[in-house]
Amino acid sequence: MKINKLLVANRGEIALRVMRTAREMGIATVAVYSEADRLSPHVKYADEAVCLGPPPSNQSYLLGDKIIAESLRLGVDAIHPGYGFLSENAVFAKAVTDAGLIFVGPGTHAIEVMGSKLAAKDAVKDYDIPMVPGIDRAVTDPKEATEIAAKIGFPILIKASAGGGGKGMRIVENPDELEEQMQRAVSEATSAFGDGSVFIEKYITSPRHIEIQVLADNHGNVVHLFERECSIQRRHQKVVEEAPSVILTPELRARMGKSATDVARACGYSGAGTVEFLVDANLDYYFLEMNTRLQVEHPVTELITGIDLVRQQILVAENKPLEFTQDDLKIDGHALELRVYAEDPNNNFLPSVGNLQTYRPPRGHGIRVDDGFEEGMDIPIFYDPMIAKLVTYGENREEAIRRMQRAIHDYEITGVATTLPFGQFVLQHEAFVSGKFDTHFVKKYFSPEKNNGNEEEAKVAALLATQILNQAKPMNTKTNSSESKKSKWKQRKTIF
Ligand code: MV4
Numbered sequence: 001m002k003i004n005k006l007l008v009a010n011r012g013e014i015a016l017r018v019m020r021t022a023r024e025m026g027i028a029t030v031a032v033y034s035e036a037d038r039l040s041p042h043v044k045y046a047d048e049a050v051c052l053g054p055p056p057s058n059q060s061y062l063l064g065d066k067i068i069a070e071s072l073r074l075g076v077d078a079i080h081p082g083y084g085f086l087s088e089n090a091v092f093a094k095a096v097t098d099a100g101l102i103f104v105g106p107g108t109h110a111i112e113v114m115g116s117k118l119a120a121k122d123a124v125k126d127y128d129i130p131m132v133p134g135i136d137r138a139v140t141d142p143k144e145a146t147e148i149a150a151k152i153g154f155p156i157l158i159k160a161s162a163g164g165g166g167k168g169m170r171i172v173e174n175p176d177e178l179e180e181q182m183q184r185a186v187s188e189a190t191s192a193f194g195d196g197s198v199f200i201e202k203y204i205t206s207p208r209h210i211e212i213q214v215l216a217d218n219h220g221n222v223v224h225l226f227e228r229e230c231s232i233q234r235r236h237q238k239v240v241e242e243a244p245s246v247i248l249t250p251e252l253r254a255r256m257g258k259s260a261t262d263v264a265r266a267c268g269y270s271g272a273g274t275v276e277f278l279v280d281a282n283l284d285y286y287f288l289e290m291n292t293r294l295q296v297e298h299p300v301t302e303l304i305t306g307i308d309l310v311r312q313q314i315l316v317a318e319n320k321p322l323e324f325t326q327d328d329l330k331i332d333g334h335a336l337e338l339r340v341y342a343e344d345p346n347n348n349f350l351p352s353v354g355n356l357q358t359y360r361p362p363r364g365h366g367i368r369v370d371d372g373f374e375e376g377m378d379i380p381i382f383y384d385p386m387i388a389k390l391v392t393y394g395e396n397r398e399e400a401i402r403r404m405q406r407a408i409h410d411y412e413i414t415g416v417a418t419t420l421p422f423g424q425f426v427l428q429h430e431a432f433v434s435g436k437f438d439t440h441f442v443k444k445y446f447s448p449e450k451n452n453g454n455e456e457e458a459k460v461a462a463l464l465a466t467q468i469l470n471q472a473k474p475m476n477t478k479t480n481s482s483e484s485k486k487s488k489w490k491q492r493k494t495i496f
Contacts, residue, residue, distance in 0.1 A: 001318045006079070007078070008031060009061070010061065010080075011042060013371050015031060015082060019042065032060075033050070034056075036382055055380060061085045072101070078102035078103070090111040116162060133152055145178055155202075157200070161197040163193065168189040208439065209278060210285070212259075213225040213228065214264045215322055216270050221325070222264050225301050228245075240426055240427070240432070242300060242335065247283065272298070276290065338408065338426075339386055343419050345425075354378065359373060359377075366400075367403065369391070371389070392407055425451045426441075430468065
């Protein structure tokens with residue numbers, strides 16, 4: 001089942017990311033592109049490239065049948081879908097395998113089950129996985145909903161079974177609003193997903209969003225690669241991710257890791273996947289859903305574990321076993337990722353498409369930039385406006401934060417507005433630096449005025465953050481014994 005030629009059904013940074021590992025594994029690569037991406041680095045990097053059609057995704061990157069036909073024509077063995085586009089489309093995954101090609105990802109069954117929140121809840125019910133208090137079937141009758149809500153206790157959250165990224169979610173604070181909100185949720189879900197099924201959960205008011213990376217092979221091995229803290233987000237779009245999370249103890253990490261691998265087992269998972277949890281102020285955690293793809297923020301996990309996740313995806317797709325066991329895995333150091341978008345933080349994060357007049361990413365020890373653009377290129381309006389993922393690594397969180405602050409400072413982009421200043425705001429904020437934040441961080445603290453340095457509160461927060469950083473004891477350094485002096489100089493595993 002050796003893969004000799006891989007088509008990457010994606011664009012930009014993730015297409016490049018996948019092709020780099022393929023090259024290291026001696027696998028030939030085929031890029032696909034739209035007319036807007038003709039000159040993109042991912043097209044130049046690939047051994048071969050195929051134009052799929054005009055810029056809009058539904059005339060190019062979403063043309064599954066055309067991608068499969070081109071794969072067959074070019075003697076491709078396997079298709080890697082990246083994230084977004086066709087990556088969690090069970091119909092596409094099945095069509096790929098039906099064509100005799102390898103889909104680098106889980107089987108159709110796992111994609112289907114995890115594509116439905118209600119099916120996912122049902123699949124894991126025989127395992128001892130903590131779930132948010134609520135109902136595990138679709139409700140349509142407002143009377144029934146009122147009874148359920150009374151039992152759960154307000155506030156409650158109405159969720160669409162087919163929903164994702166916060167779409168079709170409604171918070172209900174009291175019984176009077178329930179009927180109206182339910183009708184809205186059902187009609188929203190029907191028009192957005194063609195499936196009006198909704199269910200009810202207790203609303204966890206100030207959670208942290210923590211996800212666990214898992215890997216499973218086709219020989220019964222399932223491991224987890226620890227957590228990523230993803231609470232810093234804006235309107236369900238992640239802004240900063242990090243690994244490990246400051247709030248997890250080794251004991252909680254082990255329990256969540258076990259739950260995550262159980263979720264993978266429950267759906268017969270294969271390949272790389274991510275299990276999402278909410279963690280409340282009491283450090284109780286709840287399974288939310290599983291993402292059956294390689295995630296945008298996978299690099300932070302790669303940096304703290306030293307594992308190339310794309311390599312493992314490809315090995316699993318070749319039916320080979322994982323190259324390590326759970327006991328081989330440990331967390332080494334700390335990693336942060338900032339998503340750099342062509343959006344204007346001073347103008348309600350409106351996409352700022354245009355020409356990358358200057359584009360100079362930061363360099364140096366502990367910095368990884370996964371990007372898909374070059375200086376002089378236009379950023380197309382047709383796709384996600386992410387320019388790059390800026391990732392920093394340090395021996396501990398303080399070092400990773402300082403390095404990120406430096407890297408943001410060094411990043412030179414002109415021609416488009418970017419979220420780099422917004423990133424600096426987050427990285428300098430006392431709540432972020434101290435680790436005391438939840439999913440409401442951006443809503444709670446950010447406004448453009450605060451980011452422009454003319455607001456006293458922001459200055460105070462930044463000053464506090466600097467003080468915390470300056471007082472911080474390096475977490476990984478022993479404080480007494482001669483070993484601490486030695487360890488300062490000892491050769492560390494090379495990560496970069
Ligand atoms: C929740 C929740 C609170 N309570 N479920 C948002 C996206 C979807 N994956 C699940 N989401 C949430 N589900 C219960 N029962 C709060 C959120 C939520 C959220 C979750 C993760 C990251 C950011 C978020 C922002 C707002 C709401």
